[in-house]
Amino acid sequence: MSATQGCSRCGTPLPVADGYVTWCHECGWNLRPVEQDGTAQGRLHRLYDAAGRRVGNRMASRLRSADRLLPSWTPAKVAAHGIAFGVYGFTAALFAGGLWLAAGAFPNPAALVAAALMLGVAILMRPRFGRPSAEGAVDRSSAPRLLALIDEVASALGTPPVHIVQIDEEYNASWAVVGLRRRRVLRLGLPLLAVLDPQERVAVIAHELAHGRNGDARRGFFVGSAVRGLGELYGVVRPEGRIDYDSYFGIFERIVNVILYVVSRPAMWLLLVELHLL
Ligand SMILES: [Zn+2]
Ligand SMILES: [Zn+2]
Known part of the structure; x- marks a missing residue:
């Protein structure tokens, strides 16, 4: 890090270190982070971003006009918990249904595949507590x-x-x-x-x-874990974005995509509603 370079704005000699951004300690040149273009990847991310902005704006205006700042139950918060409760119920039903199907229709292979799918999705959607670690x-x-x-x-x-x-x-x-x-x-x-x-x-x-x-x-646990579960469900059933229509399997892909589109709508709508309520 012996190299130096003159600041392009004020001329101050600046140390140049390999692998680091050069910036000016005198005039602040090059200190600002690179502008992001603000287009997050994917529909889900845009939804999260939009929900985040909405929560921020709503909270700011509520806090400005509040007499007391203690947390309280709002109708939106109650509804968000209600939906979360429904998501956990759905997950439990999927798990129980998968077990019931596997046991009842054994050894029908189609039923076993369906049961494995149901159990797999239920396990993906399960509530997660997180695990404490002793690191650091x-x-x-x-x-x-x-x-x-x-x-x-x-x-x-x-x-x-x-x-x-x-x-x-x-x-x-x-x-x-x-x-x-x-x-x-x-x-x-x-x-x-x-x-x-x-x-x-x-x-x-x-x-x-x-x-x-x-x-x-x-x-964050009760509602947040349910939102994560809905996101997992949507990730599983979401239709494929790009289809190779010329390929031999194009027609099958199209049929599967239509089915997935129909199946994924309820999960997406619920996710939207839940994000609006937060
Ligand atoms: Zn400078
Ligand atoms: Zn914080």
Whole structure:
């Protein structure tokens, strides 16, 4: 990293390091990230993006006019939980139906294939708790001041203390409630902590703990896991985008695609409704 280059805006000599973007510490030249063109890949991603923007705008306007900021049940939240409940019911019925078909129609091969499909989709759609890992976990003896700060922030927010604090290499921080025992996990990326001022670190920790205070992770499990299940279902039954009509099997592909289109609509509509409600 001995090479240097003059800043194209202000002329300051800049160090040039192989594999890194050159930027100017004097005038900020080349500091902005590359503009994204904003067209996410695929219909599902565009739906998620649109839902995210809507949630953000709605929340901002609600918070501006609210007298109290405690989380509460809104009709949309109730409906979102209702749909999630239906998704779990469907998954359970698919699983039970698959077992029933396999046992009842044995050894009919067509029935066994159908049963395997039903069981496979049910397993894909199953609710997932996530699994706590010990990777990068720090405790009171290895990071006493950090843990004390996290405890202090938790008590200031009126939220129960964190079970597991993990340090990773991400330029990010995150909050999750995982496992059957619902362990509260705070992940802090070392690169992020390193670039923040002390008060900014307090703010990041408070932001993450506020996800728990607000009940976001719980909603994230019940509704979020159902949304993921619907997404899995849609991924299985979604029709193929491009078909080679000239191929020998073109006509069969077209027939299969029409069937898949019809079968995939309910999953897509439910997913749309659920995303609108969030
Ligand atoms: Zn410059
Ligand atoms: Zn957050």
